[in-house]
Amino acid sequence: MLKHIKIEALRMLRNKRYAVFVVAFPLGFYLLYSNLWGDQVDATTGVKASVILMVSMGAYGALASSIMSTAVPWAQERESGWLRQLQITPLPSWSFIVTKLVVSMLLTLPALVLVGLAAVLTQGVSLPPGAWAGLVVAMWLGVIPFAALGLAIGSLTRPDTAQPLAMIGMFGLALLGGLWIPLDIMPETMRSIAKVLPSNDYATIGWQIVAGETPSASAVLGILGWGVALIAFAIFAFRRATVRA
């Protein structure tokens, strides 16, 4: 399994699309936005925009990464015969899905770490050690529902459908979840959609941590609920995709 994790991670890191959308995008936008508005201060919490943006862009990068590293590669493996190649080896299929999930989580780290580093180095962001630790753990574990969503997409669709679906899922969740534009300036309907999306819960937990608050129950329960539902859905879809015809 370690070897499987290693080669799966290697192949994604060598993939240009992954590098662009998942690493360059969030990092580039963080640098751009924080240079423009980094010094503004949030009226209610008193947190600087450079810190909030760090969470938003880190969340976007992690979310994008977890969907990108699952949906399309997995749909392609089914289509290209690589899945069959592995099905005729002793590799058990539970190990296959667990590996995909673990790799997808590992691959969110470059985006999270780079955005964090950029925040510290260019904007002088500093947080208490406890907040950093909480933030990393929350941002990291919080991607599980999105990875599950990506696996479900990859299990149920062919690569040419998985590609647009993954893009829609990734940008849709990011945009509607308030990662690109703050919730306060959204029209009312969009805001009510945002409130039920796991991407908003995910980022909210991060924003609350950097504001020195404990994550709210509604956000934590929201993402847990989504996580359970999406994991169940992913397992169902994965079974369907790997069962013998």
Place this chain on the structure above:
Amino acid sequence: MNAISFSKVTRAYGDVLAVDGLDLDIPPGRTVALLGPNGAGKSTAINMLLGLLRPTSGQIKIFGETPERAIARGDVGAMLQEGTLIPELTVAETVGFVRSLYPDPLPLDEILRMAELTDLAGRRAGRLSGGQTQRVRFALAIAGAPRLLILDEPTAAMDVESRRAFWDNIRAYAAQGRTVLFATHYLEEADENSDRVVVIARGRIVADGTAAEIKAGVGGQTVSFTLGTQSVAGLDALPGVMAVEITSGRAVLRTSDPDATVDALYRKTTLDVRGLEIAGADLEDAFLALTQES
């Protein structure tokens, strides 16, 4: 115990019977060719053997176990008819990963050497030619040192020279007491590389034996002579004769016993026999005769 055993195996796709009551036992240590035209049911049979497809009815065993258990034990390696690799990974990474999945694999160097990939070890799979990709897929099939090696049209993308080298490698692998089953349309390939040929058409076995037996079994030889304007009546009643054809003034008699046929042709008929020729049917004729009859 047989390496492979199909008993009364049937597989339907809708109302198409791709495999129709297949009974086949292959003892360990043999190299067997599954020979048949397009759509004969070779891949369907192989995919059922590999547990990728479920038989509609019947039972399949590999070394006395279900295919799933045999695969989980690492007894089976296979090259499927289609399949690509992960383009971002190198040859050595891909082969190294697959070998690590088996309990008792061959050393990486040896696999690369046997598949003639040593010089390509560091190349990414996305940059290999079709024939090179095929060799990597062969390497994946033997990586776990499986007792049973299954190859579905393995040489499809190879040129003549690679094909020859490929079969030399398979022979070396099989020589260590392993069992090999391969599907092919190429009669020569079946003849030269197997010790048993199972001919399959429309999902059924239509012949099973050595290449020589199969040739003999379909009236392996022909006796022909210039007929001119003489009558054909009675030719089909001569000893050994199974079929009579007239092509451009020559009578061609397909026979199981050319000596008896020629003898009777001279002694028992009043024909003026000129330009007599006796020819052994090649496997190609045998194959066409077998797979075309309805």
